[in-house]
Amino acid sequence: MSSVFLSHNNIFSAYGPDSVSAIAQIKEGVSSLQLVEDSYLLEGPFYSSRISDDLLNEKFERLRPTENYTRLEKILIASLSDTLEKADLEIDDRVGLIVSTTKGNIDVLEKHSVFPEKRAYLAQLGKKIKEFFQFQNDAIILSNACVSGVLALAVAKRLISQKTYDHVLVVGGDLVTKFIMSGFNAFQALSPEPCRPYCKTRSGINIGEVGSSVLVTADTRQMAREAVKIMGEASCNDANHISGPSRTGEGLFRSVQAALEQSGLSIESIDYISAHGTATLFNDEMEAIAFNRANLQKTPLNSLKGYFGHTLGASGLLETLIGMHSLQKNMLFASKGFQELGVSRPLNIIKDTTSKPLRTFIKTASGFGGCNTAAIFQSAKP
Amino acid sequence: MKPSSFHIASYCRIIDNNIVKNDEVLFTEKTGDLSSFLKKAYKHMEIRYPKFFKMDTLSKLAFIAAETLLKDSVEKNTALVFSNKSSSLDTDRKHSASITDSVHPYASPAIFVYTLPNICLGEISIRHSLYSENSFFIFDEFNPRLLTDYCDSLLSTGKTEKILCGWVDVDKQEYDAFLYLIARTGVYPYTTDELTRLYRKT
Amino acid sequence: MSELKQELKEKIIEQLNLEDISVDEIANDDPLFGQGLGLDSIDALELIVMLDKDYGIKLADPKEGRKIFESINTMAAYITANRTT
Structure with missing residues (x-):
């Protein structure tokens, strides 16, 4: 393929x-x-x-x-x-x-x-x-x-x-x-x-x-300079509730696992997570649980909602585009608005914008109807 | 690229107060509007699921159609690929009317949550414990070619074993549901021509 | 108070679409959430809207709802003490 x-x-x-x-x-x-x-x-x-x-x-x-x-x-x-x-x-x-x-x-x-x-x-x-x-x-x-x-x-x-x-x-x-x-x-x-x-x-x-x-x-x-290859993508439902995020992060966890499997990449090769991070109590908690289950708690993570708010049908696309530019600039963007961890599991939230060689990121999103999607992107630069 | 080993295991059509499964009429009701028809169908099918009554009309219609096809299916890796013309507009109008009500403008969370077409996919996923791929497309009319291309991609990449696919639309009193289950075994060939034939026939 | 309790039961059944439940089946001290009527988070939000719309009570903190919506008894007591309409 x-x-x-x-x-x-x-x-x-x-x-x-x-x-x-x-x-x-x-x-x-x-x-x-x-x-x-x-x-x-x-x-x-x-x-x-x-x-x-x-x-x-x-x-x-x-x-x-x-x-x-x-x-x-x-x-x-x-x-x-x-x-x-x-x-x-x-x-x-x-x-x-x-x-x-x-x-x-x-x-x-x-x-x-x-x-x-x-x-x-x-x-x-x-x-x-x-x-x-x-x-x-x-x-x-x-x-x-x-x-x-x-x-x-x-x-x-x-x-x-x-x-x-x-x-x-x-x-x-x-x-x-x-x-x-x-x-x-x-x-x-x-x-x-x-x-x-x-x-x-x-x-x-x-x-x-x-x-x-x-x-x-x-x-x-x-190919634009910031072009990325889609390495893997998956979408899994929580099968739990139409508006409340799953307490086990089931659908998001499964989406991340399936996207990783399709990409053939290891957890270590994911340079950062562009997460959904809406800043509601239950969404962010659900994500923390799912990322810990996926063993991604040490991977640098940001939510871009502090820059744009939640842009609904555009958000997953918008945040993927920012991720592409992040890779191209070799720069991890700070998770705006974050001060002190307020979820029950550890996460490596990016506090300050920092330069770092980057190649691969995972983008996730979750929404009403219990839907979740994860996609992994890798810089197209040889 | 076409996964040739798949068939249409079963299909369900709900239109004009009739529920048809695999060429056979399961339930019919001469009179009444859509919501009373769906309630009677629910009773007739002897379903016990109190959450049904909390759903909006689109979800109720999708739920009943899915119930006829998934009742006997044990495969949990069943993707849901739905489409329609009116999105959730039927419920959108209700939310819109309640927030601009001249006497008591209020937003109801129980209505607002249904102002997305994919909520019915969530309802079906909950009912049948499906942690699977979900997507909701909007087209001007039933588009078997595009749906088939998309489903073929899910099947050929091994993302799913079965797919519940089709059309479920509610717009004021007009409605139409045509769902079909794509599986490794089945009585109908899985082709766009066959889908067009089944859709036109019922 | 008993009139209010009856009214609340009718409203809950009607507004939360509890099709299979009748007024007589809800006891005044039955838990509304969890094992009782099986209400969920959307129902809780809907009850907050009901307090506002029908009784003129605005909850400053939605978390307060948990105590208020424990049963018909607790709801009626709260409404009686705080209603503005």
Whole structure:
């Protein structure tokens, strides 16, 4: 079976319109989370990372749109256009498109929306992106809660290995909406402060907003400097509860084991873990249990939620892209917000951003519905 | 790349107040809306699972369809690969209405949790103790070609032994479930043509 | 108080979709979670919403819920002492 790589990529975020702008700030330890006071979205102030309208509209108008697009469509199209420009790829019938999102254009259900309710159907969102770039194949939408972003990469790899496509563009994103904020608030899951994954004083999540995209390909002529090879990937359910993280970390443990087995790599060769780390009490505890069961408690680990918040359908993809740049820069990024270990098992949380030769990382994510995904990536540099 | 040794062991179609398994009508009900139909089906099938009543309609529909096919299956390494058109929009509308209610705007955690299509995969995983691969795709219509390519990849890489695959959609009062179990033995050939035939026939 | 307890039982059955349970089957001192009615973490969150919506009680710390939702007796006592509507 031929190797499959992640290559050209984009992160469209509060940090700026591309991956480089996000990486530059993360390197400096700057979070993009800011206090938001918007009583329509949520009663009371909250921390979030949101793309500025000015930046979004400026970048989007340059693409010369000929019709009206929703905010999410603009974000996804802006992100994908940068990735496609870098890839310089001819879009023929061998190129696939996967959209990773949990809620898509859910804001069109709001009363003041100027878009028809039909736009809330996720296939419509896929169609808009497909048509904008004139993809020949229909978009595949993956909507698998908070593992969507990293599972989308696994799906892309599997479809390339299966010869369905030669290249797949994966694009992911979700909005910060009243719909989402009210739900997580009812779940008592929101933190009143910038989140602190794995920390003793953690008190929940922040919701953030990014668009991110990547070229997944088997073509070694298409390699960006930060390209990585997908070594193994797996997704296992907890079979325990639809919202509560498993007390044994079953699904995450199994996902990590299965991804490792497929990669043929030993635990020692994993240089770091890009974990989910939402900063809720139960999620972080579950991860600590699973990583200890997998004997990964000594491996350096970070959560990037302290920089972006939880970006839902984009998060697994976004955090994988940061991991690629981390390898390329040989730099372990600090787990922002962490002070003192607040889970019951040992974990090697990265406290300060440090330089270190890096080759391989594992990305994990867990979400509602009891889903978990783990994927292992290795630098494509010879 | 095609794992030729696999078959469709069984299939279930739920549409127009009928539950069909392998060409045979298991349950039918002339009148009533979807939720009363599903409740009657639950009683008819003599299922004892109080959590059923807490599920949203999409999960109930998926649960009943899965129950007909997994009841006798002992293989725990069974992946779930589902798809639909309306995602969880039926429940999304409920959450959206309750948070913008003019008298008492409230978010219900029990509704919000179902505003993701893959929750029904979680419900089925819990019911049948499946610690397996789960994915939920959204397409404009049932897409046997893409689902087959994806399932072939899971089977040929040894990630799973069996797959419960198909379509489960709820949109207001319209609904349609077509699930099939892919296994090493079975009566129907495992091809996209056969899937299209079974889907159109019922 | 007994009226409130009856009301709570009806609300719990209705709002938490306890289809197979009737009001008579819930004793005032039955544990609501664990072995009793078998309620789970989502039900607990739903009860917090119910306190707020129907009785005007906002729990500052969701962990308080554990004590309050022990049984119909403890719930009724807490609501009687703290209700604003």
